[in-house]
Amino acid sequence: MFTYDTITEAVNGLRKRGYELDFNLEExxxxxxxxxxxxxxxxxxxxxxxxxxxDPSDQAVVYAVESNDGKKGIxxxxxxxxxxxxxxxxxxxxHLDRN
Numbered sequence: 001m002f003t004y005d006t007i008t009e010a011v012n013g014l015r016k017r018g019y020e021l022d023f024n025l026e027e028x029x030x031x032x033x034x035x036x037x038x039x040x041x042x043x044x045x046x047x048x049x050x051x052x053x054x055d056p057s058d059q060a061v062v063y064a065v066e067s068n069d070g071k072k073g074i075x076x077x078x079x080x081x082x083x084x085x086x087x088x089x090x091x092x093x094x095h096l097d098r099n
Contacts, residue, residue: 002046007076010048010062014074019064021073028087030065032073039093042067047095063094 004010023030023037030037046064063075077094086094 002048004048004062007048007050007060007062010050011074011076014046014062014064017064019072019074021065021071023063023065023073023075025075025077025086025090028090030075032071035071037065037067037071039089040068044094061094 002013004013021032023032025031026036028039030042042065044063045066048062050060050062060076060078063077064072065075066072
């Protein structure tokens with residue numbers, strides 16, 4: 001189990017372990033350049049939550065993502081208020097319903 005004190009440490013630590021792609025979140029998929037990963041096409045192998053000391057908008061999660069075909073990358077996303085706009089299936093996949 002890896003633990004990190006900051007988002008930067010988490011991203012750098014994951015990069016050192018081969019998570020090289022940068023994913024962006026859409027309603028029902030993850031996107032990296034022209035690649036799209038649907039909900040069934042990837043697994044979350046790690047997640048690291050970070051909370052701001054005073055501002056709830058500083059909440060973020062760093063996800064280690066691995067696709068079914070072996071691509072590894074990182075998704076950095078807000079949670080709570082920042083998580084609006086995702087499908088229920090994506091919320092479940094990203095474990096955001098465990099707040």
